């Protein structure tokens with residue numbers, strides 16, 4: 185399966201579906217991404233294909249199922265390289281340097297485009313040779329690969345996933361609290377103003 189932009193696959197967003205994918209990973213802790221073919225230990229992404237779920241890596245998932253959630257993780261640039269090659273080089277670079285490469289580090293000939301990723305994904309055909317590059321907002325830890333034969337890996341995968349979920353939950357709660365406080369402050373101001381005006 186070649187990477188194509190914006191393939192509309194069944195959305196696998198629910199926690200249960202993710203758990204199911206994790207279970208699949210647990211049965212076989214090393215899987216190859218169905219798009220780029222690179223080996224990974226762990227993924228939260230899968231593509232529904234007939235009756236089965238094909239596992240894919242984070243980068244290929246973003247490219248094939250782009251949503252506004254991925255805007256901050258991606259940049260658009262022109263490059264002669266295939267999208268598959270860009271994804272491969274990104275994974276290799278991250279594994280070696282523990283950070284995401286810049287566009288130039290992936291392809292010396294590439295040129296960044298001042299183009300919103302969402303605009304690009306609206307009509308990929310319109311932008312000749314435009315490709316997707318990634319930045320440090322991706323989950324870099326999901327790209328590492330550890331060759332391990334024992335069962336410890338299963339527990340590690342399980343623990344890491346729970347951690348990530350807990351972290352996201354906490355972040356969301358914090359954001360909601362922040363906005364509620366702001367809103368309360370605003371309502372107070374409105375009340376003061378109302379009292380002032382109608383006294």
Ligand SMILES: [Zn+2]
Nearest residue numbers: 217220241244
């Ligand atoms: Zn991949």
